[in-house]
Each structure stands twice: as structure tokens, then as C-alpha cells.
Amino acid sequence: MNCIDQVVTDRYAAYHGDCVEVLRGLPDHSVGYSIFSPPFASLYTYSNSPRDMGNVRSDAEFFEHFDFLIAELRRVMKPGRNVSFHCMDMPSSKERDGVIGLKDFPGDLLRAFQRHGFIFHAKVTIWKDPVTAMTRTKALGLLHKSIRERSEMTRMGIPDYLITVRAPGESEHVTHTAEEFPVSLWQQVASPVWMDINPSDTLQFRSAREHDDERHICPLQLEVIRRGVMLWTNPGDVVLSPFMGIGSEGFVALEMGRRFVGAELKKSYFDQSVGNLAAATKEQAQGLFAEAA
Numbered sequence: 001m002n003c004i005d006q007v008v009t010d011r012y013a014a015y016h017g018d019c020v021e022v023l024r025g026l027p028d029h030s031v032g033y034s035i036f037s038p039p040f041a042s043l044y045t046y047s048n049s050p051r052d053m054g055n056v057r058s059d060a061e062f063f064e065h066f067d068f069l070i071a072e073l074r075r076v077m078k079p080g081r082n083v084s085f086h087c088m089d090m091p092s093s094k095e096r097d098g099v100i101g102l103k104d105f106p107g108d109l110l111r112a113f114q115r116h117g118f119i120f121h122a123k124v125t126i127w128k129d130p131v132t133a134m135t136r137t138k139a140l141g142l143l144h145k146s147i148r149e150r151s152e153m154t155r156m157g158i159p160d161y162l163i164t165v166r167a168p169g170e171s172e173h174v175t176h177t178a179e180e181f182p183v184s185l186w187q188q189v190a191s192p193v194w195m196d197i198n199p200s201d202t203l204q205f206r207s208a209r210e211h212d213d214e215r216h217i218c219p220l221q222l223e224v225i226r227r228g229v230m231l232w233t234n235p236g237d238v239v240l241s242p243f244m245g246i247g248s249e250g251f252v253a254l255e256m257g258r259r260f261v262g263a264e265l266k267k268s269y270f271d272q273s274v275g276n277l278a279a280a281t282k283e284q285a286q287g288l289f290a291e292a293a
């Protein structure tokens, strides 16, 4: 595997390196489900590495780089299985983009996947509180004073989306029993808007902070991952996150008895993900032991 460091066990493989290089080392049709948050083009810069997909000068540069990843995802995904990406419309700014407005990053991502033959499969809106966003960003469109002074510039808060695309073809189906997946749960998950995702339902991230190049990380809410893994994988399937961060996708996949493969470019996040994956494996083993007792 072409990477800087790796931790490989029978349950998971975590690679410190560029996700495109890591995916090139994975066999064809070996992944049952992939779920991740891409580094949002120019929103946060996670590291100074030119391989960091968040460290780009323009959206076009981001998509040029991201395209190599989609090509590899298309190759490693099992036919008929899903890839979910977590994203949002991106506010544009006067300084960076010339105008204040929104950019359709989710649509651009989706079209990039479609160009590689993936099928648009599902999209769920994840509600986010506009008051929290206003406090954090001070965006003109969300400030109450804009209502009084220039209401034409006001806008709604920006939700998150989990968009899912499907690799064409068919392989073994994902199945559930009515007991493990009752109608009430299905109705909750099938809702086109998830109002019930707690924004702080994430793995701890404080210890991953480094001083010189660190700005921010958005760990994915564990319940979002749980719903994707529950719907679209069988126990034992390999779940992949090309942008593993601190290991949230892997943590949930392992907890739920799936296997996991992940790549992360930034050493401090990689190190933390390795700790989180080991903790999840231990928890899962303890759970199985308790069941058997």
C-alpha cells in the first residue's frame, strides 16, 4: 500500500496517506458501502499538504483532484452498492467569489459521481439550527438586523445533506429481519428530512488539534453514519471512508459488526482514528461476550 503508515487488523485497515493512493491499492468490487464527508472546498484547510483536497485555490481544482477519487470508488465498490457523502451548499463571499450567495456544492458533487456512471439514489436533508449558524458565522443573510436594513439579502439557514449514489449492476442483496428493522424505525429513517440529528453526537476531537496548520474539523454525527450502515450493509461488509478524519465512520461500522477501511492524510487525525477504531473493536468484542454469557 502506498502510504506513510498503516494499522491493519482482521477487522479494519487504517492508512495514513492520500485516499486516491490508498484506494488504488484496494481490490476491485471489495467495498460494500462507503460513507464520508469530503473536505469542503476552501471552507476549512486541514493541513498544508498539496494532497489535502481542502487545500485548493479554486472549486475547479478541488473537482479535478476529487475526480480521481470517484474513479477509484467506482472500481472498488461492489456493483449495486451505495456511496453516501455528507455535504452542504457553500456560502460564497465577496472576497473569494466576488458575490455573496450560495454555491451548489452538493449538486456539483452529485454530477461528478454521475459522470462516472453512479446512479442518483437518495438525498436526505439534515436540519440545522439557523440561530447557531448565525452566532457562529455572523452571516449577513441570517442576522436579524438585515431584516430591518436590507431584507432582500436575508436567507434561510443551510442544512446538511446526505446524498447517496449507487454503483450500477447487482451483487448480493442487503437484507434485514422485520424484528431488527421494525416499521417504526423504517418510517423514522425514510423521512426525507432528519430533524432529530444532534449536532454534538460526534467522537471527541479536541486531542487532534495541532497548532501550526490546524483550523477546524467537522466530525460526522454518529447517528447519520449508523443509519447509512444499518440500511445499506450486511454484517461483515467492508465500509470505506476515504476521508477518515478521527475515525467516526469506522467507529460506527465496527460497533455494528462491519469491517472498515479508511484513509486520512493528517497525522494527528490518523493517530486519533487508530485509537478510536481499537476502542470500537474492543467494545464490540465485549458486547458479543456479554451476549454469549
Ligand SMILES: C[S@@+](CC[C@H](N)C(=O)[O-])C[C@H]1O[C@@H](n2cnc3c(N)ncnc32)[C@H](O)[C@@H]1O
Binding pocket: 017, 018, 019, 020, 036, 037, 038, 039, 040, 046, 047, 051, 052, 053, 054, 217, 218, 219, 220, 242, 243, 244, 245, 246, 247, 248, 249, 263, 264, 265, 266, 269
Ligand atoms: C470533513 S473531514 C472528515 C471528518 C470525518 N468524517 C470524521 O468524522 O472524523 C475531511 C478529512 O479529509 C482529510 N483529507 C483531505 N484530503 C485528503 C486526502 N487527499 N486523502 C485523505 N484524507 C484527506 C482531512 O485531513 C480531513 O480530516
